[in-house]
Amino acid sequence: MQTTPRRGLVALAYRVLILPGVIAYLFAVSVVVLAADRFWLVDLLTFAWPYVVTIGALFLVGALVTRRLKAIAMALLGIGVALIPAFDVPTARPARDGGLKVLTANLFVGNVEGPAGFIEILRREKPDIVVLEETTRVWDEALSAAGLYPYQSSTESRARDSLKVFSRLPIRAETELKRAFTEERAYKQPLRLELDLGGKPLFLYAFHPETPRRPWQWRDRNAYLSAAADAVKGDLEKGPVIVAGDWNTPTWSPFFRGFLRQAGLASTAGGWLQPVTRFSMKLVALAYIGASIDHIVVSPDISVRAHRIGPAFGSNHLPVIAELSLPES
Numbered sequence: 460m461q462t463t464p465r466r467g468l469v470a471l472a473y474r475v476l477i478l479p480g481v482i483a484y485l486f487a488v489s490v491v492v493l494a495a496d497r498f499w500l501v502d503l504l505t506f507a508w509p510y511v512v513t514i515g516a517l518f519l520v521g522a523l524v525t526r527r528l529k530a531i532a533m534a535l536l537g538i539g540v541a542l543i544p545a546f547d548v549p550t551a552r553p554a555r556d557g558g559l560k561v562l563t564a565n566l567f568v569g570n571v572e573g574p575a576g577f578i579e580i581l582r583r584e585k586p587d588i589v590v591l592e593e594t595t596r597v598w599d600e601a602l603s604a605a606g607l608y609p610y611q612s613s614t615e616s617r618a619r620d621s622l623k624v625f626s627r628l629p630i631r632a633e634t635e636l637k638r639a640f641t642e643e644r645a646y647k648q649p650l651r652l653e654l655d656l657g658g659k660p661l662f663l664y665a666f667h668p669e670t671p672r673r674p675w676q677w678r679d680r681n682a683y684l685s686a687a688a689d690a691v692k693g694d695l696e697k698g699p700v701i702v703a704g705d706w707n708t709p710t711w712s713p714f715f716r717g718f719l720r721q722a723g724l725a726s727t728a729g730g731w732l733q734p735v736t737r738f739s740m741k742l743v744a745l746a747y748i749g750a751s752i753d754h755i756v757v758s759p760d761i762s763v764r765a766h767r768i769g770p771a772f773g774s775n776h777l778p779v780i781a782e783l784s785l786p787e788s
């Protein structure tokens with residue numbers, strides 16, 4: 460007799476909350492997966508995709524409580540659709556040993572802690588190549604004065620788009636890609652370096668496209684990635700390629716996956732639940748809440764020993780570190 464009110468509540472929750480919720484969830488994630496490459500606002504949802512998957516898991520728990528097979532099936536289907544973008548990312552082969560360590564970090568122009576903490580990270584991690592975004596003159600001079608790297612990109616590249624590269628490998632050539640702009644306010648270009656890898660070329664691209672806060676920035680970011688992918692394809696015929704930086708493109712965006720396929724590259728990060736690299740500083744006391752938009756990707760002849768996130772250093776981004784195994788010839 461006492462179970463009747465409880466059953467009534469469960470039935471009400473099913474009709475009012477759970478069933479409409481799982482239907483709306485399945486519809487929403489299907490729209491994002493199918494249409495994110497065509498609509499700006501839809502693609503923006505991919506920045507929060509791990510949280511979207513979490514919402515689906517909560518609906519699944521609610522469906523299991525109600526014991527309604529229809530709701531359970533739809534919740535499972537919704538989660539399955541939401542996981543498609545993560546499992547669709549080409550991933551680099553694993554390696555037992557790593558011969559080259561790459562670190563990329565957005566220094567954040569509002570960083571008030573200064574370069575000292577970041578320089579200590581470089582001393583401890585000892586990366587062979589460092590790719591930096593939002594590099595100011597003060598940071599550039601401090602990192603140069605630390606004497607950790609014998610080679611670095613020019614100050615002109617830093618001044619153009621705040622990109623900076625430090626390297627233990629000699630820099631043979633430095634080129635700013637000259638893509639055609641379709642947006643009136645567009646100016647950003649990828650930075651291409653040719654490094655000397657024991658007498659053979661290693662091509663390094665430093666990325667920092669527009670953040671897609673507005674439609675024109677979204678269109679320009681996508682054009683940036685497409686133009687860079689075409690350039691990378693040409694270099695793949697000459698030697699191994701590494702692309703690193705702040706892409707302003709989450710792992711789950713179709714434009715990230717599209718770049719990898721168009722360029723013929725693979726991500727060094729594996730798994731669908733990737734750690735946050737760009738986070739909200741207002742919520743940092745609670746957790747790193749944000750998106751995975753800083754990436755290191757490589758050509759098929761490069762394998763990955765390790766991929767991890769470095770410690771905080773005052774920026775609203777965390778460093779991304781990859782230990783790579785390069786081809787012997």
